[in-house]
Amino acid sequence: MQYYVYILTNKSNKVLYTGMTNNLIRRTYEHKNNLVEGFTKKYNVNKLVYYDITNDVNAAIAREKQIKGWNRQKKIDLITEFNPEWKDLYYEICK
Structure with missing residues (x-):
């Protein structure tokens, strides 16, 4: 089984939420x-x-806890490295 650690934001990219799931879609x-x-x-x-x-x-639980412990800038850097345009990746994972 696969496990996912994910970060969500709001429309203005101001609020960050980190979570974990076994079904990202x-x-x-x-x-x-x-x-x-x-x-x-x-x-x-x-x-x-x-x-x-x-x-x-x-590992997923540990990663979620690790990211939740980071400051905002470190989370922003992680997101920007992974997804430079901060696009909503939901539609890509649904393909």
């Missing part, structure tokens, strides 16, 4: 359609700008 869909109660729904965080894939659930 489903989870991003849930965020986009406000099916997830809490932070992402409250701040309209639904644009997928970064993801990482691993087959090891423990």
